[in-house]
Amino acid sequence: MNKMEHITVVYFSPTGGTRKACLNLAMEMGKKVKDVDLCSLEGEYSFGSEDTVIVGVPVFGGRIPGYAAEKLTYLKGGGAVALTAAVYGNRAFEDALLELDDCLKAQGFRIGAGTALLAEHSMVRDVAAGRPDNQDRKEMADFGARILEKLEEEGWQEPQVPGNRPYRDWKQMPVIPLTNASCISCGLCAARCPVQAIPVSNPSSTDQARCILCMRCISVCPVKARSLPEQACAMLEQKLSPVRDIRRENELFL
Numbered sequence: 688m689n690k691m692e693h694i695t696v697v698y699f700s701p702t703g704g705t706r707k708a709c710l711n712l713a714m715e716m717g718k719k720v721k722d723v724d725l726c727s728l729e730g731e732y733s734f735g736s737e738d739t740v741i742v743g744v745p746v747f748g749g750r751i752p753g754y755a756a757e758k759l760t761y762l763k764g765g766g767a768v769a770l771t772a773a774v775y776g777n778r779a780f781e782d783a784l785l786e787l788d789d790c791l792k793a794q795g796f797r798i799g800a801g802t803a804l805l806a807e808h809s810m811v812r813d814v815a816a817g818r819p820d821n822q823d824r825k826e827m828a829d830f831g832a833r834i835l836e837k838l839e840e841e842g843w844q845e846p847q848v849p850g851n852r853p854y855r856d857w858k859q860m861p862v863i864p865l866t867n868a869s870c871i872s873c874g875l876c877a878a879r880c881p882v883q884a885i886p887v888s889n890p891s892s893t894d895q896a897r898c899i900l901c902m903r904c905i906s907v908c909p910v911k912a913r914s915l916p917e918q919a920c921a922m923l924e925q926k927l928s929p930v931r932d933i934r935r936e937n938e939l940f941l
């Protein structure tokens with residue numbers, strides 16, 4: 688039996704939705720919570736078999752971001768229980784949860800439960816706007832109770848989660864965020880970029896070869912000087928218009 692006293696929440700959350708969704712689950716499980724941002728991990732981070740860890744990543748194109756997959760190799764599971772969260776913006780999570788579980792198994796975790804959770808779409812913010820909301824939070828209390836009940840059982844099994852191998856092929860759009868004349872060169876975007884794609888000396892430029900289009904620079908800019916090119920925005924809005932008025936539900940796989 689896993690004598691859980693606290694839960695560690697490990698996440699990659701460029702615009703904060705993944706972190707919020709995972710913290711909601713952790714807090715509703717009634718344990719002390721430790722917060723670990725994958726962006727600030729620079730070396731190995733080890734767990735042991737008594738640990739329980741919520742690991743959350745955003746869904747990018749039905750996959751997990753390559754940056755997150757790389758950072759997950761810093762985690763050493765040591766038999767710890769992972770509760771996984773593929774956090775997505777109302778379109779679909781496709782192979783992301785399966786890929787996340789596979790990555791963590793390879794790092795020595797046992798998967799206790801998988802979840803697909805909703806958060807605001809970071810590219811088109813009026814899709815799943817305001818999520819996770821109060822209703823999501825209440826649902827996390829139910830998910831948390833069901834997870835704890837399962838982990839109390841002797842000989843519990845890892846969940847079957849949806850998704851296919853090989854994982855779907857996805858390439859990010861060949862665009863970068865643009866900067867307009869209101870940029871005050873404060874350098875916040877450069878400081879917060881997880882992949883150092885924005886030079887501190889010239890924050891209005893972006894290195895396309897490094898940029899993972901995670902939207903953090905756009906979301907942290909205090910004067911809203913950064914945005915995707917208009918054509919890309921129009922294309923995304925059109926692509927997401929069929930899911931704009933749908934409320935997708937969080938899912939739990941035990």
Ligand SMILES: Cc1cc2nc3c(=O)[nH]c(=O)nc-3n(C[C@H](O)[C@H](O)[C@H](O)COP(=O)(O)O)c2cc1C
Nearest residue numbers: 700701702704705745748749776778779806808809
């Ligand atoms: C490059 C990119 C690709 C995305 N692809 C998907 C997707 O395939 N399906 C989906 O529902 N949401 C997708 N989203 C939305 C994010 O998964 C969602 O907004 C997530 O909550 C962002 O996490 P964050 O707030 O922690 O950055 C994508 C977002 C970005 C930036």
